[in-house]
Each structure stands twice: as structure tokens, then as C-alpha cells.
Amino acid sequence: MFDSIAVVGATGAVGTIIRSVLERDSVPFKTIKFLASKRSAGKEITFAGKTYTVEELVPDSFCGVDLAICSTPDESAKEFVPWAKERGCLCIDESGYWRMDPTVPLVIPEVNPQDMWKHQGVISSPNCSTTQMVVAMKPIHDVARIKRVVVSTYQATSVAGLAGTRDLEGGTAAALAGKDYQYETFAHPIAFNCMPQIGSPKYMGYTSEEMKMVYETRKILGDESIQVCPTCVRVPVSRSHSESILLETERKVTVEEARKLFASFPGIVVMDDLPNKVYPMPNICAGRDETFVGRIREDISCPNGLAFWCVSDNLRKGAATNAAQIAEALIAGKGKPA
Numbered sequence: 001m002f003d004s005i006a007v008v009g010a011t012g013a014v015g016t017i018i019r020s021v022l023e024r025d026s027v028p029f030k031t032i033k034f035l036a037s038k039r040s041a042g043k044e045i046t047f048a049g050k051t052y053t054v055e056e057l058v059p060d061s062f063c064g065v066d067l068a069i070c071s072t073p074d075e076s077a078k079e080f081v082p083w084a085k086e087r088g089c090l091c092i093d094e095s096g097y098w099r100m101d102p103t104v105p106l107v108i109p110e111v112n113p114q115d116m117w118k119h120q121g122v123i124s125s126p127n128c129s130t131t132q133m134v135v136a137m138k139p140i141h142d143v144a145r146i147k148r149v150v151v152s153t154y155q156a157t158s159v160a161g162l163a164g165t166r167d168l169e170g171g172t173a174a175a176l177a178g179k180d181y182q183y184e185t186f187a188h189p190i191a192f193n194c195m196p197q198i199g200s201p202k203y204m205g206y207t208s209e210e211m212k213m214v215y216e217t218r219k220i221l222g223d224e225s226i227q228v229c230p231t232c233v234r235v236p237v238s239r240s241h242s243e244s245i246l247l248e249t250e251r252k253v254t255v256e257e258a259r260k261l262f263a264s265f266p267g268i269v270v271m272d273d274l275p276n277k278v279y280p281m282p283n284i285c286a287g288r289d290e291t292f293v294g295r296i297r298e299d300i301s302c303p304n305g306l307a308f309w310c311v312s313d314n315l316r317k318g319a320a321t322n323a324a325q326i327a328e329a330l331i332a333g334k335g336k337p338a
């Protein structure tokens with residue numbers, strides 16, 4: 001039980017969903033406050049039928065707070081997490097800033113709950129494109145050790161926050177009306193387009209988003225030998241990322257075995273009936289907390305290869321739901337060493 005909770009970045013795309021996830025009462029608390037930048041201080045928001053005023057985040061915002069669930073840009077997470085730690089407040093952080101710090105656990109509660117107990121005041125939640133892939137990898141990795149992953153992502157615009165959604169809607173309306181549109185976040189028009197760049201150039205022609213998928217996957221699964229080849233693409237979909245995933249395992253995993261392993265893993269829903277046109281798609285997975293898999297088939301180009309399609313809501317399991325599940329797992333003592 002956490003007596004006092006703060007939602008940091010409460011006005012953003014992820015913060016909005018964190019608020020709705022917390023309204024479900026799965027993380028009990030006595031008091032709650034909502035923090036954002038100076039820009040949003042004074043705004044009123046409704047939570048569980050009551051009106052709250054958004055407060056500006058300052059160092060003393062964390063006084064008397066036990067748990068902060070945080071979703072701000074990296075630069076602000078870099079600054080405020082130490083403020084929280086100094087005041088004895090545990091942060092569950094959605095930003096990318098702390099994820100690869102060796103002292104910070106990077107946690108998906110269904111995959112590596114044991115790691116969160118090593119925290120030193122901050123627990124990171126992975127990048128949204130990593131989370132759904134690693135959830136789907138875990139049951140296969142446990143029985144057949146994954147040696148290599150080739151993944152292509154089809155990522156929603158809301159991963160760029162509220163501005164990403166404004167750009168998709170505004171850009172599409174303008175394109176249909178034959179007008180110009182000044183994009184806030186994207187380097188190219190997203191309306192009726194796909195962009196094979198998410199993030200900045202990082203390593204050997206791979207982008208920062210792609211390298212997050214490499215490094216975070218290894219850290220969460222605790223296996224530095226897994227080879228990951230990602231291509232991250234932004235598509236004109238507002239919510240839920242889709243991923244084409246090819247796994248190469250140490251021993252062959254048949255389609256039937258994979259289907260059973262996926263279906264029995266917590267948080268995975270199998271939707272796999274090609275003749276009847278049943279498979280996960282963003283428009284049916286948005287707003288859901290699970291990770292969906294379908295199009296499960298042998299990789300006909302590789303003896304121990306398995307191919308499938310994976311969809312999950314980037315704002316839910318990719319962010320807010322995972323953060324709330326970390327808090328729930330802490331309360332339940334999940335994975336705690338005896």
C-alpha cells in the first residue's frame with residue numbers, strides 16, 4: 001500500500017491514461033496529486049469524480065509522497081528523479097532517461113518481476129515497442145532460448161505524445177482539404193505516409209528507437225547474447241503499435257507449441273485464424289491492456305524460425321498499464337526474493 005501517490009506528467013498522453021488506469025483502484029492509496037510543468041499548473045482535471053488542480057513540479061512536490069508514476073520527457077526525468085529519491089519517494093519512470101542505468105531495474109512484471117526488488121529509488125518501464133515484443137518473446141525464450149530476433153515495427157503517432165496525435169489528425173484533415181499543414185513533431189507528412197525513421201541516428205545506421213529495442217530486450221531478459229535487428233517505422237495510426245517478429249530459437253518450436261505457449265502466458269491474447277481473417281489489428285487492440293499475437297507460422301526461410309504478428313496499445317501496456325502493474329506487483333510482493 002502506498003499512502004500518497006503523485007502522477008508526474010499527468011496532463012500528457014501517457015499521464016492521461018495513467019489517471020484512468022489508477023481510477024480502477026488496483027493501486028490503493030490515501031492521497032493523490034497531479035504534477036506537470038509550469039505550462040499546465042492551475043489546470044483542473046477530474047479524477048474518480050473529484051476535481052484536482054494540476055501543480056507545477058518542484059523539488060518539494062515529492063515531500064510526503066511514497067510513489068510517483070512519471071511520464072515526462074527524458075530531460076525532465078533526469079532532473080526530478082534525484083529530487084524524489086532525496087525525499088524518499090520511489091519513482092516508476094516511463095521516460096528513456098534511466099532505463100539503461102545499471103542501478104535501475106527495467107521491468108515488465110510478467111517477465112522479470114524479480115528485478116524490481118533491486119531498485120534504489122527508481123524503476124524504469126521499457127520503451128513501448130520493446131515491451132510488447134519482449135512479452136511475446138518470453139514464453140518462447142523460456143523453453144527454446146531465442147538466439148536472434150528480426151523485428152519491423154509499424155508505430156502509432158501517439159508515441160510522440162499529444163502532439164503526435166494532433167499531427168496525425170491535423171495533417172490528415174489538411175491533406176484531404178488540399179491545404180498545407182505545419183507539423184509539430186514529424187519531419188515529413190504522416191498523413192497517407194510511412195516514415196522509416198523514429199528517433200535520431202544512433203549506431204551503424206540504426207536509430208535511437210531501434211537501439212532501444214536492442215539494449216532493452218537484452219537487459220529485461222538478462223541475456224546479452226540475444227541478437228536483435230530492428231526497423232522502426234512510423235505509420236498513420238493513432239494508437240497501438242504493430243510488429244512483424246521473426247524469432248530464431250536454439251531448438252525448433254512448432255506453430256502448435258508456440259500457440260499454446262502464447263495462450264498460457266499472462267497478458268497475451270492469441271488471435272490467429274487466417275482463413276477467417278482473424279488477427280490483431282490496431283483498431284481492435286487500442287484501449288486494451290493485453291499484448292495480442294496472430295499470424296503465427298514457421299519461418300520458411302530458417303530451420304528454427306518462428307514468425308508472428310504482434311499488436312499492443314502503446315499508451316496502455318506500452319506505458320501506463322505496465323507502470324501500474326509494477327506498482328501492483330510491488331504491493332503484492334511479486335517476484336520478491338524469499
Ligand SMILES: NC(=O)c1ccc[n+]([C@@H]2O[C@H](COP(=O)([O-])OP(=O)(O)OC[C@H]3O[C@@H](n4cnc5c(N)ncnc54)[C@H](OP(=O)(O)O)[C@@H]3O)[C@@H](O)[C@H]2O)c1
Pocket residue numbers: 008009010011012013014015035036037038039040041057071072073074076094095096126127128158159160161162163314315318319
Ligand atoms: N506516448 C507513448 O506511447 C509512450 C510510451 C512509452 C513511454 N513514453 C514516454 O513517456 C514520456 C511521456 O510521453 P507522452 O507521450 O505522455 O508525452 P506528452 O504527451 O508530451 O506529455 C508530457 C508530459 O510531461 C509533462 N512535462 C513536460 N516537461 C515537464 C517538466 N519540465 N516538468 C514537469 N512535467 C513536464 C507535460 O506537462 P505540460 O502539460 O505542462 O507540458 C506532460 O504532462 C516520454 O518520456 C515518452 O518517451 C511514451
